[in-house]
Amino acid sequence: MQNITSTVVENATLPIGKDQDFIRDSVLRGFGLKIGKTSKTFVVEGRVGNKVRRKVIGDAVGDKAITVTIARKKAIVLLAKFADGIDPSKNKKLHAADQITLQEAFEYKLERSKLKPTTLAMYRDAIDRRLADWRDRPLSTITPNDWIDRFLEIEENPGLASALCTKRVLSAIWNHTRLNLTDSDGYPILRANPTENTTKRTQRPSMVPPKKRPIADLKAWLAVVATMQPSRFQKYSEIALRTGCRNGEITTLTWKQVNLSDGYFDLKDTKNGRDHRVYMSSQCKAAFEHLEEEFGSTPFVWGAATYDTKKPFYTASKRYGSQHSPHDQRSTFVNLAIEAGIQEDVCKALINHVQLRSATDHYKDIGEPMQREAVQVISDLIDAKLLASN
Structure with missing residues (x-):
């Protein structure tokens, strides 16, 4: 600690092995000189509340250098602000915001x-x-x-x-x-x-947007979908209803995600962050085989990186006579699972919406056989509804 003067500033050097050093003034407590590898700056330190704050006053050398006298006067002003609980750095951030x-x-x-x-x-x-x-x-x-x-x-x-x-x-x-x-x-x-x-x-x-709701008359809905052209919308709706997947998960599928021989497809980066394997029923697999015949030469299941279902879904809803959204197919799948007697935890596993509720949930093994059986039961229920007379 020494009295900082112009001579002290001029002769100050950085000790070997250090990136920076400080000379603190012996006259004005809190005033100092910071020495860097290529710079010298006047600084002031003070306590605001229970935290120590340091602020640069100005350059001590170079074209924009200020004198020791001016730096000392600015330090006195800043120290007074510190004493009043004012943090100049905080005010600068507030201004930037x-x-x-x-x-x-x-x-x-x-x-x-x-x-x-x-x-x-x-x-x-x-x-x-x-x-x-x-x-x-x-x-x-x-x-x-x-x-x-x-x-x-x-x-x-x-x-x-x-x-x-x-x-x-x-x-x-x-x-x-x-x-x-x-x-x-x-x-x-x-x-x-x-x-x-x-x-x-x-x-x-x-x-107020309509609430998500299941499709009430599945037979009538699929009859409308069957009339839609091109036919890929029919396959899209079938896959959505028979798997319960989210719209965005289905419409961006690539053939690399699909394993037709083993009857499943994998979803990455899902809404809840977990990878998810979706098992196919025999009917769902048939829909994918039809798509492979049509778009198998491309990397994408729907022939393009994204299948935009907005317009065809709007048209189908209009013909059906009731407004629905693509997510309503997911709600319909859940309702079908309940109707088919599928256990709640199995249903949640199928739609990748598993939430542990009790200690016993940790020990339940909802593996491939159970999920395959469940999706087949749900698909068979859909077919039964299609064959049922009004």
Whole structure:
């Protein structure tokens, strides 16, 4: 510790073997000189609450160097702020948070998150088309009322689905930024998500999406599906109803995932993060064999990387006379399993939705034979319904 003067600054050198060193002032407690391999800077240290904070005052050498006298005066001001419980570094972070734009937050999420191609396309569509005029806008200026106005605008054109999708994207980007942008104590710097607590204000009775529900008349539904062209939609619906898989799991299948000789296909990176093997009934296997004849020369089960079922499903629902979503086929599979007397834990294993509820669940072996038997029973029940007279 010594009195820091211009001479001390000029003669200060870095000890051999060190990356940095400090000379602390003997006159003004907290004032110091930091010596690096290629730099010398004035610093000030002080306690804010129960934590020690250090802040750079300015360069001691070089084109932007300040004098020792000026550095000492700035140190006195900063030490006074420390004494009042003010952390200048925290204020700087707060200012940075106020300036981060939606586009910057979006790019920040892309850097730190592994998004699937379909999810990334959804994000880009929302940012580039629904929120294009907000891209250069600081997040801190977007209010709940701004979001409500935008939601209702999107809901009017192109529709509710786009509005809900945009809400999901904005919410995910905002929450990711807020979680990772914190002050020195770990508290979020960015304020709460503007899409939160606005659901009731943006949702009118006509906007409430229909609840997921099983297909009531399976015979009538499959009769409609059989008339759809091209015929691959018929195979798609059959496989969905006979396996209970999620729409996205089926429509992105590749032949590498399918083992026709042993009658199963594997799902990777599922919704719950677990890999899942789906066993085929004889009817389901026949549907895959038909698809192999048509698309076996391509890497993809449906002839393309993704089979978009949105339009054909809408058409089928319209002909059927009741609005349904692809997920309703999964609900129908579960209802069929219950009707067939399949045990609840077996049903959950089939749809990759297993949740342990008791100690005995740890010892249950819901293996391949049990699952194969269950899917065959469910498929046979579907066929029985198709043959039944009205």
